[in-house]
Amino acid sequence: MVQTATEQGWKPRNRSQIASRVARDIPEGWVVNLGIGIPTLVADQVPEEREVIFQSENGVIGFGPAPAADAVNPWLINAGKQPVTLRKGGAYIHHADSFAMIRGGHLDLCVLGAFEVAENGDIANWAVSATDTAPAVGGAMDLAVGARRLWVAMEHTTREGRPRLVKRCSYPLTAAAAVSRIYTNLAVIDVTPEGFRVVDMVDGLSFEALQAMTEAPLRQG
Amino acid sequence: MIDKRVRMVADALADVPDGACILLGGFGAVGQADALIDGLIEQGATNLTVVANNAGSGRTGLARLLELGRVRRMICSFPRSPGSSVFEELYRAGRIELEIVPQGTLAERLRAAGAGVPAFYTPTGVGTLLAEGKEVREIDGRPYLLEKALHGDVALIEGWRADRWGNLTYRESARNFNPVMAMAGKLTIAQAQHIVELGELDPEAIVTSGVFVDRIVHVPYATAAAAA
Numbered sequence: 001m002v003q004t005a006t007e008q009g010w011k012p013r014n015r016s017q018i019a020s021r022v023a024r025d026i027p028e029g030w031v032v033n034l035g036i037g038i039p040t041l042v043a044d045q046v047p048e049e050r051e052v053i054f055q056s057e058n059g060v061i062g063f064g065p066a067p068a069a070d071a072v073n074p075w076l077i078n079a080g081k082q083p084v085t086l087r088k089g090g091a092y093i094h095h096a097d098s099f100a101m102i103r104g105g106h107l108d109l110c111v112l113g114a115f116e117v118a119e120n121g122d123i124a125n126w127a128v129s130a131t132d133t134a135p136a137v138g139g140a141m142d143l144a145v146g147a148r149r150l151w152v153a154m155e156h157t158t159r160e161g162r163p164r165l166v167k168r169c170s171y172p173l174t175a176a177a178a179v180s181r182i183y184t185n186l187a188v189i190d191v192t193p194e195g196f197r198v199v200d201m202v203d204g205l206s207f208e209a210l211q212a213m214t215e216a217p218l219r220q221g
Numbered sequence: 222m223i224d225k226r227v228r229m230v231a232d233a234l235a236d237v238p239d240g241a242c243i244l245l246g247g248f249g250a251v252g253q254a255d256a257l258i259d260g261l262i263e264q265g266a267t268n269l270t271v272v273a274n275n276a277g278s279g280r281t282g283l284a285r286l287l288e289l290g291r292v293r294r295m296i297c298s299f300p301r302s303p304g305s306s307v308f309e310e311l312y313r314a315g316r317i318e319l320e321i322v323p324q325g326t327l328a329e330r331l332r333a334a335g336a337g338v339p340a341f342y343t344p345t346g347v348g349t350l351l352a353e354g355k356e357v358r359e360i361d362g363r364p365y366l367l368e369k370a371l372h373g374d375v376a377l378i379e380g381w382r383a384d385r386w387g388n389l390t391y392r393e394s395a396r397n398f399n400p401v402m403a404m405a406g407k408l409t410i411a412q413a414q415h416i417v418e419l420g421e422l423d424p425e426a427i428v429t430s431g432v433f434v435d436r437i438v439h440v441p442y443a444t445a446a447a448a449a
Contacts, residue, residue, distance in 0.1 A: 058394050059396055075395045081248075081302075098328070103325055137298055137323050138324050141345045141351065142326065142345045146344070173349045175347075
C-alpha cells in the first residue's frame with residue numbers, strides 16, 4: 001500500500017504550483033497554447049516581462065491575464081470561455097487561421113490536461129469510454145498533433161489512487177506518441193524512446209514511492 | 222444598387238426549408254447570432270442539421286431549438302459544456318444524432334467548402350476513434366485522414382459592423398467561426414450590431430467580403446458602453 005504524503009514527510013504540488021513549475025520551463029519568445037484545467041493557470045505564472053505569446057484556439061493571439069470583475073469584456077474570451085485581456089501586440093484571427101497556426105506547426109508548445117499518458121507518449125484526454133454519453137473533443141486532437149511540443153499537466157494519480165502514467169492508455173486516445181513531458185503534483189517526467197524518465201520530484205519523495213504510484217517503469221537521471 | 226439589408230429577422234429567414242443544414246457561428250455564446258437563432262425558432266423549419274462548435278446551453282437559443290425537436294443531427298466539436306443538459310438528454314434518449322468533429326477539422330472542413338476544395342488530408346485524429354471509417358493515406362511517411370468539405374444550406378452569423386454590400390468586421394474573439402461559415406453557406410445571413418454607409422468601413426479592415434454574404438439584418442443589442 002502506498003503511504004500518504006504526511007507519513008512520508010513530502011508534500012505534493014498544488015494546482016498553481018504545478019502550473020508554476022511548467023511556467024519555469026517556458027522561455028521568452030515561445031508561442032504557447034494552454035488547455036483547460038491546470039494548464040490554464042500557467043499563463044498567470046509567467047512574469048509579464050518575459051514575453052511569451054499565449055494563443056487561444058478561438059482566435060486570440062497574445063492574451064493577457066484575466067480582467068478585474070468590473071472590466072470584463074464579454075466579447076473577449078479564451079478557449080475555456082473565461083474572460084481574458086489582450087496584450088499589446090495581440091491580434092484576433094478566425095477559427096480556420098487559428099487551427100492553421102496550430103496544425104501547421106507554428107506553436108512552440110501546447111500544454112494539455114489528461115486522463116492518462118502512456119510510456120510511448122500516447123495521450124487520452126477527451127472521452128472516458130468508447131460509448132461516452134456525449135463525447136467532447138474540442139481542439140485537443142488538433143493541438144496534440146500540431147504543436148511542436150506537447151506537455152501534459154495533471155495529477156499523478158486519480159482520486160482513487162490509480163496511476164495516470166501507464167503502459168498503455170485504457171481510455172480512447174487523443175493522439176498517438178505525442179507527449180514529450182509530463183508535469184504532475186509529484187514529479188516532472190520526460191517521455192523518451194526508452195519510456196518515462198524522471199527529471200525532478202517534490203522534496204522528500206523517494207524514487208521508490210514515485211514508482212509505486214506509476215504503472216509504467218520509471219528511469220532515473 | 223446592391224442592398225443586402227433586410228429590415229426584419231422573419232423576412233431574412235422566411236425561405237429556410239425543412240431538412241436544411243444550418244451553420245451557426247460563434248464559440249459558446251460569443252459571436253453567436255442570437256437574434257437569427259430566435260428567428261429560426263419562430264420560423265418553424267424542422268428536421269435540421271446544425272453545425273456549431275457547441276450544442277447550446279440553458280433553455281434558450283440553440284438549446285431551445287433542440288428542445289423543440291427541430292434538429293435531427295448535430296455536428297460539433299464540444300457538445301458538453303456547463304448547461305448543455307438539453308442536448309445531453311436528447312442524445313442519451315437517442316433522439317438526436319451526433320457527429321463529433323475535432324475543432325480544427327471542423328473549421329477546415331468549412332473553409333474547404335467555401336474555397337471549392339472537396340476534401341483534404343489532415344494529421345488530426347489519426348489512430349483515434351474519430352478515424353473510424355475514414356481513408357488513411359501516408360504522405361512522406363506520415364499518416365493522414367481524408368476529411369470532406371462541410372457545406373451549409375444556410376449560415377447564420379454575427380458581425381459587428383456591416384454595410385449594404387454585406388462587408389463585415391467582427392469584434393474581438395466574436396470573429397471565431399463566423400468568417401469561414403460565411404464562406405461555406407449557400408445562403409449566408411448576418412446580423413450586425415452597426416450598419417454603416419457604404420465606404421465607411423476601412424477596406425483594409427474588412428474581414429468578410431460582402432461577396433460571401435447574402436442578407437444583413439441590423440440587430441443592435443450591446444449596451445451603450447459596450448457598443449462604443
